[in-house]
Amino acid sequence: MGDGTRSLPVTLRVPAGDPPGELAPGGAARIFTGAPVPAGADTVLMQEDCEFGDGTVTPPPATQARPGQNIRPAGQDARQGDTVLAAGTRVSARAIGLAASVGVSELAVRRPRVVVLSSGDELLPPGAPPAPGKIYNSNGPLMESLLADSGFPDVTALWLPDDRARTREALDQLLADPPDLVMASGGVSVGEEDHLRAVLEERGELDFWRLAIKPGKPFTFGRLGDAGVPFFGLPGNPSAVLVCYLMLVLPYLRRCLGGEPVLPAPQRLPAEFAVKPGPRQEYLRVRRVSRDGALVLEKHPNQSSGMLSSAVWADGLAVAPVDHGQAAGEPLDYYSFADLLA
Numbered sequence: 001m002g003d004g005t006r007s008l009p010v011t012l013r014v015p016a017g018d019p020p021g022e023l024a025p026g027g028a029a030r031i032f033t034g035a036p037v038p039a040g041a042d043t044v045l046m047q048e049d050c051e052f053g054d055g056t057v058t059p060p061p062a063t064q065a066r067p068g069q070n071i072r073p074a075g076q077d078a079r080q081g082d083t084v085l086a087a088g089t090r091v092s093a094r095a096i097g098l099a100a101s102v103g104v105s106e107l108a109v110r111r112p113r114v115v116v117l118s119s120g121d122e123l124l125p126p127g128a129p130p131a132p133g134k135i136y137n138s139n140g141p142l143m144e145s146l147l148a149d150s151g152f153p154d155v156t157a158l159w160l161p162d163d164r165a166r167t168r169e170a171l172d173q174l175l176a177d178p179p180d181l182v183m184a185s186g187g188v189s190v191g192e193e194d195h196l197r198a199v200l201e202e203r204g205e206l207d208f209w210r211l212a213i214k215p216g217k218p219f220t221f222g223r224l225g226d227a228g229v230p231f232f233g234l235p236g237n238p239s240a241v242l243v244c245y246l247m248l249v250l251p252y253l254r255r256c257l258g259g260e261p262v263l264p265a266p267q268r269l270p271a272e273f274a275v276k277p278g279p280r281q282e283y284l285r286v287r288r289v290s291r292d293g294a295l296v297l298e299k300h301p302n303q304s305s306g307m308l309s310s311a312v313w314a315d316g317l318a319v320a321p322v323d324h325g326q327a328a329g330e331p332l333d334y335y336s337f338a339d340l341l342a
């Protein structure tokens with residue numbers, strides 16, 4: 001470093017990409033952003049702060065320079081032997097960037113294979129002409145897309161009719177090459193045509209049936225076949241599928257993969273609406289709105305579990321605890337869809 005009065009000969013030029021080289025004592029190097037610091041140099045000054053002569057440079061007074069400035073030390077991001085991505089880390093774009101920065105071009109990943117089942121004789125595939133008594137299968141595409149949005153793209157989607165023998169056959173077929181998880185919608189309530197839960201009991205075991213949540217009451221969990229493939233039986237109502245996936249299936253998948261936390265921390269926000277006490281924990285489709293500069297929760301007026309337009313209108317879920325009533329203005333836990341899927 002100069003003392004501000006002495007001009008130094010520029011003896012070296014170090015473009016980015018060149019090997020470091022060595023700076024002779026008493027000399028200065030012209031160096032470019034991204035270039036390695038030559039041996040013998042300990043400080044980089046910005047050219048704007050220097051004066052240039054014919055092959056010489058006059059640095060600013062030493063008081064304006066700090067040794068090491070403008071140098072990124074080797075090992076600043078990661079040192080040899082450091083774990084840069086711990087097991088259980090989701091392979092995000094950020095993680096891929098970090099792996100690439102340490103020269104890693106391939107990562108060993110666990111990518112669960114999920115089978116999505118949509119059950120019901122009333123279901124038509126979207127795109128088919130409408131027909132009396134039929135509705136479009138929204139849960140299949142919803143489940144597939146929720147899985148893809150949360151990092152699980154390896155999905156096989158199947159349709160099951162309301163038929164015990166064919167349901168049995170389909171489960172046997174998929175157990176010939178067991179996936180990591182089966183997620184079904186519909187057929188888990190108490191109707192005579194609800195066969196999935198019955199076949200689960202034949203072909204595996206039912207761990208539990210029914211939860212005190214709204215929507216999602218007939219939620220079913222069990223294990224299929226000798227492999228004990230986890231089976232999530234989601235109720236057929238589309239908003240129940242959305243809530244049960246975000247609050248039950250996705251946390252389970254994350255826990256299996258070692259990713260913590262499995263749920264984001266909720267935000268506590270005042271609700272603009274009153275809550276009536278009820279026997280089930282309720283997941284309300286809400287959105288955050290700004291009122292007089294403060295964020296509050298607005299509830300969609302129609303919370304029917306059969307509809308999805310309210311889920312598209314909403315930007316998240318507010319949770320009303322069991323047997324809990326409150327007046328408008330009191331706070332509730334809120335999870336944004338973006339946080340839940342991140």
Ligand SMILES: Nc1nc2c(c(=O)[nH]1)N[C@H]1C(S)=C(S)[C@@H](COP(=O)(O)OP(=O)(O)OC[C@H]3O[C@@H](n4cnc5c(N)ncnc54)[C@H](O)[C@@H]3O)O[C@H]1N2
Pocket residue numbers: 118119120122123135136137138139140185186187188189190191194215216217218234235236237238240305306
């Ligand atoms: N007697 C009782 N009936 C019902 C009860 C109950 O406790 N006792 N619970 C109700 C609740 S809560 C729910 S949720 C539903 C769930 O029943 P299932 O899981 O057996 O579902 P399904 O009956 O097959 O379907 C319910 C509803 O959702 C429609 N659906 C089904 N699959 C799809 C799909 N892939 N895409 C779009 N919509 C779908 C289906 O047509 C029904 O309207 O049970 C209540 N009944």
Ligand code: MOO
Pocket residue numbers: 213214215216217218235237239240305
């Ligand atoms: O789960 Mo049901 O969706 O409570 O209506």
